[in-house]
Amino acid sequence: MGLDQAATKPHEALASVLAEDMEAVNTLITERMASEHAPRIPEVTAHLVGAGGKRLRPMLTLAAAQLCGYEGPYHVHLAATVEFIHTATLLHDDVVDESAQRRGRPTANLLWDNKSSVLVGDYLFSRSFQLMTETGNLEVLRILSNASATIAEGEVLQLTAAQDLRTDESVYLQVVRGKTAALFSAATEVGGVIAGADPAHVQALFDYGDALGIAFQIVDDLLDYQGDSKATGKNVGDDFRERKLTLPVIKAVAKADEDERAFWVRTIEKGKQGEGDLDHALTLLDKHAALVETRKDALAWAEKAKAAIATLPEHAIRQMLIDLADYVVARVN
Amino acid sequence: MGLDQAATKPHEALASVLAEDMEAVNTLITERMASEHAPRIPEVTAHLVGAGGKRLRPMLTLAAAQLCGYEGPYHVHLAATVEFIHTATLLHDDVVDESAQRRGRPTANLLWDNKSSVLVGDYLFSRSFQLMTETGNLEVLRILSNASATIAEGEVLQLTAAQDLRTDESVYLQVVRGKTAALFSAATEVGGVIAGADPAHVQALFDYGDALGIAFQIVDDLLDYQGDSKATGKNVGDDFRERKLTLPVIKAVAKADEDERAFWVRTIEKGKQGEGDLDHALTLLDKHAALVETRKDALAWAEKAKAAIATLPEHAIRQMLIDLADYVVARVN
Secondary structure, eight states, X not given: OOTTSXXXXXXXXXXXXXXXXXXXXXXXXXXXXXXXXXXXXXXXXXXXXXXXXXXXXXXXXXXXHHHTTOOSSHHHHHHHHHHHHHHHHHHHHHHHHTOSEETTEEOHHHHSOHHHHHHHHHHHHHHHHHHHHHTTOXXXXXXXXHHHHHHHHHHHHHHHHTTOTTOOXXXXXXXXXXXXXXXXXXXXXXXXXXXXXXXXXXXXXXXXXXXXXXXXXXXXXXXXXXXXXXXXXXXXXXXHHTTOOOHHHHHHHHTOOHXXXXXXXXXXXXXXXXXXXXXXXXXHHHHTTHHHHHHHHHHHHHHHHHHHHTXXXXXXXXXXXXXXXXXXXXXXX | OOTTSOTTSHHHHHHHHTHHHHHHHHHHHHHHTOOSSOTHHHHHHHHHHTTOOOXXXXXXXXXXXXXXXOOSSHHHHHHHXXXXXXHHHHHHHHHHHTOSEETTEEOHHHHXXXXXXXXXXXXHHHHHHHHHHHTTOHHHHHHHHHHHHHHHHHHHHHHHHTTOTTOOHHHHHHHHIIIIIHHHHHHHHHHHHHTTOOHHHHHHXXXXXXXXXXXHHHHHHHHHHHOOHHHHSSXXXXXXXXXXXXXXXXXXXXXXXXXXXXXXXXXXXXXXXXTTHHHHHHHHHHHTTHHHHHHHHHHHHHHHHHHHHTTXXXXXXXXXXXXXXXHHHHTTO
């Protein structure tokens, strides 16, 4: 969590300013992940929730609500809702990806089984709908149920698009909006809606979350090819080995000559990889400046996020959200 | 579907009287299972929806709404919601059970993969929440999100309870309420709520759905041991082979002597089954009258269902629902 370091990182500044609300969110999460009848549920959930993670998404909801002057109790429910949706999708993602590690620990599907991950994920989804229903606000229900559908659609699209060399930047963006940005934008948007903010401000919060989520995912995909594995906890080239067509490769494929194209067809589409292939992939990414271009895209989305939120009235939290957008892309500076 | 036979079965009488509404439900289902971006979604869903099934659960919602004099449009949304929740749980169940057949056809997880079943199930869950949100009725949102949580909780409970000989009739009932009755009772209850029926009538509809669902599941579990495989499409002893502790075995275990207990420990808890074991299990079920007693329980739940709905005003549909309760248990007469 890094809270033992100097608290200068924007997500730490946010965590500090939102500490009281986050405490309430954590209490609500613990309360609602319980199950009277099925002890397997809190076991699995606690494993994942206990592993930490920055709780970025629920913080976005709390921040948006405070920024818009909300004084009621329901931003806490919405923040817990957002975290439950996120946790449920992580559980299902690990089944889909057949992952063995998450947040540096063995995944739930490995410790228990796929069955538990599928069903406990379903439980958390249902719990999230109960939580949002308790707010009694139909507009947030509409936003969050739409976001859930967009997330699931994005994940299914990724299944078919990830190993298909015809996948271009617009399909990539659609997948990223689904798997990442939809929950970021819903998180910020519902914070504004529950506060009764005016439509232009709600739109600005949505735009901020959308652009921040896209920047966040592009950086993630970029770090997969140029990250320091000690800092990211990922090995360079995981996406390549798992044959995931992310933005750097899409950019290199678009500029590939015939030989290079044959290389991508063999390694990504057909999955026939051997020694030296990752190095050759990195050479091609370099040749076509794919990582440089990808980083430019991430920076451009961070600028969009900052421009969107700059339209809101001045507020300490507004500045933290602007800093957060810079911080998300600073990981690849 | 049996519609080519004489239309005397209660679910056929209901289907006939509700034909216009069911048509609207089917149209809405087709519309909402579409996906602009991910064609895999309607492929998988159409495979399952196209395989038929009696659409019993959405019919219960339509029937309850008509019975209570509802004249608005939203019972159609709620019926489609209930069918989407049901279809989503079937997709996830097939992953969890590693099933190869559903409704006499290969399962989606076999035709596509587990990934598609998990993610398309998630999509249908999200779609169901969108549909119910469109009704703008917070009480039905509360009921259906609670039902979803109860379903998931029941499924997780079944994971740990099904192969544990300490599972008694009360735990069995909890599992059955979760995996089957919760959606039946929510289906009838929301039909009453959307119609603005008075609380006593809503309670009667809930009680009817709850008891009908329990009777339905007990009969299913009974047929697994004494069914005609031509009529049921299941093989006798599937639950035994899959080591599922259902009501007949729970009753036999409760009366088991030391040797018999050792037999159940070996075959169900440890899963070490050999030739002749199913026959021996059937002998023990017979010795302790476990099938006869299980049938009595099913009949008692059907009577409870009938008694509950008898408190509602006279109506052609009320009679059909009474007949339906009889019909559900008549399968084991």
